[in-house]
Amino acid sequence: MNILVIGSGGREHALCFKMSKSKKASKIYCAPGNGGTRDLAQNVDIASNDIDGLLRFAIDKDIDLTIVGPEEPLVLGIVDKFKENNLRIFGPDKKASKLEASKEFSKKFMEKYDIKTAKYKSFTDYDEAIKGVKNFSYPLVIKADGLCLGKGVIICENEEDTIATLKDILKEKIFGDQGQKVIIEEFIYGVEASLICLVSGNEIIAMESAKDYKKILEGDKGLNTGGIGAYSPSELFTDKLKEKIEKAVLEKISIGLKEEKLEYNGIIFIGFMIEEDDIEVLEFNVRFGDPETEVLLPRLESDLIDIFEKTIDNKIKESDLIWTDQACVTVVTSSRGYPKKCEKGFSITGLKDLSNSLMVFHNGSKYENGELVTNGGRVLSITSLGEDINSARENIYKEIHKIKFDGMYYRKDIAIY
Known part of the structure; x- marks a missing residue:
């Protein structure tokens, strides 16, 4: 093929x-x-x-x-x-892709089909948004409605942060057309988790679980990124939790897709906030997550092309997905300045010195005059399988220092914190 x-x-x-x-x-x-x-x-x-x-x-x-x-x-x-x-x-087709393209669309979908999510209100006018903030307590979350390359979600701790954020999005247009509307949302507490699922004829089959790290600094502090590390499986996903997610979320999504006549043969990536037995959905994505894909696919023993074809043909079954019992961890190396404006074009060395047990997935690199150089904020995802999370993580951290490029940064607490 x-x-x-x-x-x-x-x-x-x-x-x-x-x-x-x-x-x-x-x-x-x-x-x-x-x-x-x-x-x-x-x-x-x-x-x-x-x-x-x-x-x-x-x-x-x-x-x-x-x-x-x-x-x-x-x-x-x-x-x-x-x-x-x-x-x-x-x-998914264009209509179904609105589940990611518009945060308001996805929130309304969740409300309609009784999928628990944070309380919210949407605004297009700056002054109305300022008034609307009074209905929320701090911290609160402000989201640009459209696609913003993973950077359209801001947690505001106080009124000053909120006013500045709303001004940036609605007046300064920092996200362009993708920020013509904002969602103000209550902040919900718990542990973030994600689940990537296959959608075939609007039926949903969950893949293995993963946890990613969005904050740039150790201890989960600093600015949000597109994802700076991940591991799989997530210890949160017990059999009891999986069963609850199936009934409280996946079955309801499937019903919603059918009722709304959305044509969907692909991936739905669900972001959760979990606190004890309480499950709330943060967001939907309509494609594989990054860096979650880098820790899921090495654990998949099935033929991926076969999985894709069966999904398209509405023939996929849960038994078609065969997973290794091994765990997988990935640590993302990023450029100086990321997730804000960062420098590019620096020579990358040391990859040939890494152990063959590691997999290196390139996020932002290119060859320039025959030399491998940085070409983005996130540069490399250093990935390892292991008998457990600890051994997979240790495989990476004992080798990652061999990689060199000017301004290279990585968190040292992935799969620890």
């Missing part, structure tokens, strides 16, 4: 890595790819949001299966476009 993976991050590198092990894969392309994907696939210089360019390429190269990594092409309707041209593609 000719496979096309769309995207340029660690998630897409992990997808290429797993599919390259399948006997079904004859040729893998990655558009646009990165410095790591080129070792497993042929990188193609087409942006992930260039829907027409990707369509022409898929037709020209007789692509048998396309996997969409990032959310933007899904929201732009790439699935609709490919299906119109009789191309097999894994992912």
Whole structure:
């Protein structure tokens, strides 16, 4: 089969890595790819949001299966476009992708189908939003309604923070059109957890659990990032909790998808806040998470291409997903300045000195004049399997210092704190 993976991050590198092990894969392309994907696939210089360019390429190269990594092409309707041209593609259509494209849409969906979530109110006018804040206590959460590359969620501790945030989004337009509307939401306490599920004919099958780390600084402090580390499985996901999530969340999502006539054959990634037996849904994503994908796929023993095909054909069963009992950890190395503006173009060395037991998924790298250099805020996801979380983590931290690039930073408490 000719496979096309769309995207340029660690998630897409992990997808290429797993599919390259399948006997079904004859040729893998990655558009646009990165410095790591080129070792497993042929990188193609087409942006992930260039829907027409990707369509022409898929037709020209007789692509048998396309996997969409990032959310933007899904929201732009790439699935609709490919299906119109009789191309097999894994992912929800444009209408279903609103579950991630609009936080207000997803909150209304949760309300309608009795999925527990934080109290909220949406605003498009700055002055009305300032008045609306009085109905919430601190801390509170402000979210830009649209896609903001994982940076549209701000926790405000006081009135000063709130006024500044609302001004930035609604007046200064720091998120452009994606911030024309904001959601003000109550802050809910607990432990964050995430679950990536397959959606096939609107039926939902949960994959293994994972926990990611969003804060840039150790001790879970500092600014939110797109994800700075992760591990799987999450110790929170006991059999009792899984059963409760199935009934309180997954079954209700499935009912909602059918009632709303949303066409969905792909991934739904659910963010939870869990406190003892209390479960609340923070958000939906309509694609694989990053860096969760980097810790899930190494644990998957099934043929990933086979899983994708069965999902598209509405033939997937829970028994098709076979997992290793081993644990997996990933630690993300980032550039100086991340998650704010950061520098790029620094030489990356030391990867050849790492133990063969480690997997390195490239988040932001490229080759420039024959040299591997940094090309993003998150640069590398250093990943290891182990008999348990501790051994997987130790495998990484005893080796990661061998990697060098100017301004390299990583948290030293991933899978500890």
